[in-house]
Amino acid sequence: MGNNSVFKGDFKEIIISEEELKQRIKELGKEITESYNEDDDIVMLCILRGAIIFMADLSREIDLPVTFDFMDVSSYGASTKSSGVVRIIKDMEENIEGRHLLIVEDIIDTGRTLKHVVDILKTRDPKSIKVVTLLDKPERREQKEIEADFNGFEVPDKFVVGYGLDFAEKYRNLSFIGVLKEKMYN
């Protein structure tokens, strides 16, 4: 994998290194594999766009047959923040009735996005719903009942980018996760 040296100067700190990501994702894959039966019908649902790199790496550590699907959701702007309304930009394609759904998220922050996604998908009668998130920011949680079944790393209440997570669509293709220098936001 690349070392992304061209971007390193933009960062104030690196929070999770490429090695730590690899190691933890291997463990998550094992945990997830062990939580299902061999003949379970599993749909892995990637929440676009932030979870795409995580899904690609995690899925290769899961030793079971899985189907890939994708859903794109977006929170309304800051003015409607408190309403917790989340809009579906692109729905998933698979019929999940009677199947095991594994939702793959990049980060759970307030929990609003995930709560909304889970509420919608529950109505489609999957056999089970589990959630795996790479990152968790528990300090910011508003939806107390929203917890991932599998969680890669807890992160502090700082805006993090890299490994799928972006700032203004940049930095998704980095192999590490870090916090940008203040000046990068201007």
Ligand code: XMP
């Ligand atoms: P909620 O608050 O609904 O937010 O749990 C989840 C979504 O918000 C985005 N998000 C971040 N994106 N760095 C990012 O690049 C962050 O630190 C961060 N915190 C939240 C993300 O899209 C996530 O799915």
Ligand code: MG
């Ligand atoms: Mg984003």
